[in-house]
Amino acid sequence: MTEVNLRGSPAKFSIPKITSNVWKIWRRNADVFTKTLSVNFLPSMLEPIIYLIAFGFGLGGFIPEINGLPYINFIAPALVAISLLNGVFFECTYSTFVRMYYQKTFDAQVATPISIEEVAAGEILWGATRGTINSTIVLIVVGISSLFINQPIFTTYTFILIPLIMFFGGLMIASIALCFTAIAPYIDFFNYPFFLFITPMLFLSGTFFPISTLPQPAQGIALVTLPLTHIVNLTRGAITGATETIFGLTTQTLIPLAIIWIIIIAIIFFIISINLMKKRLIR
Amino acid sequence: MEWIIFSSKSRDVLIKAVALTKRYGSFVAVDGIDFEVYRGECVGFLGPNGAGKTTTVRMIYCFLPPSSGDLTVAGLSVYDKAREIKRVVGVAPQEDNLDIDFSVVNNLVVYARYFDIPKVEALRRAEEQLKFFQLEEKRNMHIEALSTGMKRRLIFARALLHEPQVLLLDEPTTGLDPQARHLVWNAVRQLKKLQVTVILTTHYMDEAEILCDRIIIIDHGKIIEDGKPKELIKKHIGENVLEIDYDKVLIPILKQTFPDAHIEVIDERIQIFTSKPYDIFDGFLHEHKLPNVTIRKANLEDVFLKLTGRALREND
Numbered sequence: 001m002t003e004v005n006l007r008g009s010p011a012k013f014s015i016p017k018i019t020s021n022v023w024k025i026w027r028r029n030a031d032v033f034t035k036t037l038s039v040n041f042l043p044s045m046l047e048p049i050i051y052l053i054a055f056g057f058g059l060g061g062f063i064p065e066i067n068g069l070p071y072i073n074f075i076a077p078a079l080v081a082i083s084l085l086n087g088v089f090f091e092c093t094y095s096t097f098v099r100m101y102y103q104k105t106f107d108a109q110v111a112t113p114i115s116i117e118e119v120a121a122g123e124i125l126w127g128a129t130r131g132t133i134n135s136t137i138v139l140i141v142v143g144i145s146s147l148f149i150n151q152p153i154f155t156t157y158t159f160i161l162i163p164l165i166m167f168f169g170g171l172m173i174a175s176i177a178l179c180f181t182a183i184a185p186y187i188d189f190f191n192y193p194f195f196l197f198i199t200p201m202l203f204l205s206g207t208f209f210p211i212s213t214l215p216q217p218a219q220g221i222a223l224v225t226l227p228l229t230h231i232v233n234l235t236r237g238a239i240t241g242a243t244e245t246i247f248g249l250t251t252q253t254l255i256p257l258a259i260i261w262i263i264i265i266a267i268i269f270f271i272i273s274i275n276l277m278k279k280r281l282i283r
Numbered sequence: 284m285e286w287i288i289f290s291s292k293s294r295d296v297l298i299k300a301v302a303l304t305k306r307y308g309s310f311v312a313v314d315g316i317d318f319e320v321y322r323g324e325c326v327g328f329l330g331p332n333g334a335g336k337t338t339t340v341r342m343i344y345c346f347l348p349p350s351s352g353d354l355t356v357a358g359l360s361v362y363d364k365a366r367e368i369k370r371v372v373g374v375a376p377q378e379d380n381l382d383i384d385f386s387v388v389n390n391l392v393v394y395a396r397y398f399d400i401p402k403v404e405a406l407r408r409a410e411e412q413l414k415f416f417q418l419e420e421k422r423n424m425h426i427e428a429l430s431t432g433m434k435r436r437l438i439f440a441r442a443l444l445h446e447p448q449v450l451l452l453d454e455p456t457t458g459l460d461p462q463a464r465h466l467v468w469n470a471v472r473q474l475k476k477l478q479v480t481v482i483l484t485t486h487y488m489d490e491a492e493i494l495c496d497r498i499i500i501i502d503h504g505k506i507i508e509d510g511k512p513k514e515l516i517k518k519h520i521g522e523n524v525l526e527i528d529y530d531k532v533l534i535p536i537l538k539q540t541f542p543d544a545h546i547e548v549i550d551e552r553i554q555i556f557t558s559k560p561y562d563i564f565d566g567f568l569h570e571h572k573l574p575n576v577t578i579r580k581a582n583l584e585d586v587f588l589k590l591t592g593r594a595l596r597e598n599d
Contacts, residue, residue: 032384104380112397
């Protein structure tokens with residue numbers, strides 16, 4: 001009488017179907033964040049201050065100028081980009097893993113009309129938001145510090161442009177981070193992406209020294225493979241008005257390239273990460 | 284007229300499983316089961332550890348997708364209407380998945396938001412549930428400061444926030460003290476009055492016997508019995524059980540006295556299962572003067588052990 005269904009795996013690869021439920025996941029994480037503000041704010045302010053002291057004032061004293069900029073002005077945009085990278089990556093690996101694996105928060109959430117795809121997308125959206133908050137604080141800290149040394153390093157639109165760049169760059173990093181979270185068998189697994197991906201990227205993306213000092217092929221590799229290079233190009237463009245010249249390309253090419261690169265990588269990894277999450281959690 | 288309305292309501296199938304199967308590689312957790320649950324009914328899923336109870340419950344609330352077969356909840360298929368199903372189903376899972384980042388009351392408020400319940404209404408319902416489950420004083424406490432029993436009650440309260448038609452309780456009273464157990468039972472009874480359909484899994488047979496209109500016994504992923512508690516007891520055990528300390532000379536005498544009864548030796552005790560009335564026992568006992576004798580009503584535990592055996596199950 002009744003036909004027996006033999007369905008394909010519900011975890012099969014697909015374009016995520018997402019509704020406004022994503023915001024409920026975002027709200028949940030935002031609520032926790034605002035409740036633990038002091039824990040969240042202080043460390044993210046301290047880190048760039050230490051970088052500023054060590055590199056800007058300490059090391060910077062020995063460096064005359066880079067591309068016509070005082071050294072501190074060269075690294076200021078990079079510090080903003082680094083705080084985004086760290087903030088987002090930490091949130092979408094360790095914090096997401098704790099919610100998913102230890103606190104079983106996702107299990108409780110998917111028992112409601114929210115789907116697992118929306119939970120994953122909510123985590124990405126929140127990670128990007130968290131990173132934007134982080135890096136905007138750093139922007140303010142760096143900006144205030146720069147007033148004491150030399151001419152202010154900001155143009156007028158900095159405060160509109162930077163959070164926008166941070167948010168979309170944050171979505172990309174969050175999507176990449178969530179891929180690692182989806183395949184992490186245990187929490188110490190994140191040592192791999194942090195030491196093999198994040199740390200090298202932190203130094204090789206035109207952050208503390210110009211990429212243009214590297215051999216030509218290395219410049220190409222940095223452009224093709226390192227997401228932070230493009231975020232740094234955008235922040236440096238927004239803050240100082242120009243990027244450095246990488247692989248023979250100038251600001252006019254590097255800015256649109258960065259925008260396109262970030263959008264494409266963000267979309268690809270968003271889809272992959274949500275599918276990996278589905279694969280992990282739908283058993 | 285009224286009984287017609289009632290009976291048509293009670294025939295209203297709310298959950299229907301046909302050849303429902305869940306496989307993990309070569310392991311079959313749920314092996315092609317068929318069952319129906321009617322509106323307003325309380326059905327108990329019983330079975331040893333690893334029998335497939337929790338897997339079945341998880342498929343009902345679309346947490347796990349079936350490997351094959353059909354499963355509908357309120358006429359909606361779990362394959363393509365998960366969101367709609369989850370809107371009408373309340374779940375109190377076995378494991379503690381309360382949100383430790385929030386206080387007791389905020390656990391409920393945040394959870395209500397997942398169901399689109401507006402803040403003011405969410406708070407009203409949360410306070411109502413806290414009161415019912417006697418957690419008002421713990422209102423602002425952290426989840427980690429709660430005892431196991433309080434956590435179980437809060438999980439139960441959370442499952443009721445969106446006023447579900449179907450309530451799934453996976454071992455709702457495990458780890459509870461007797462007071463808290465009665466509180467949970469009371470909640471289930473009240474929900475039944477509101478025509479809420481309840482599915483519960485439990486290892487406590489007294490609980491199942493008291494609360495459930497119908498019992499489904501599962502073992503090795505298959506349904507081995509399905510019926511009203513009293514009928515199952517009558518069918519498999521009889522009315523009464525006489526228990527006597529084991530003595531091998533007694534066996535032939537007992538067999539002679541109770542030719543129709545089922546006699547078993549369990550844990551150094553002889554158990555005689557029979558539907559004969561108490562007086563028969565009285566006469567026999569009077570005659571033989573045996574030490575350590577118990578006469579009791581047959582219960583669901585007798586049925587359960589008879590059907591699923593006495594071997595320990597370690598998994599799950």
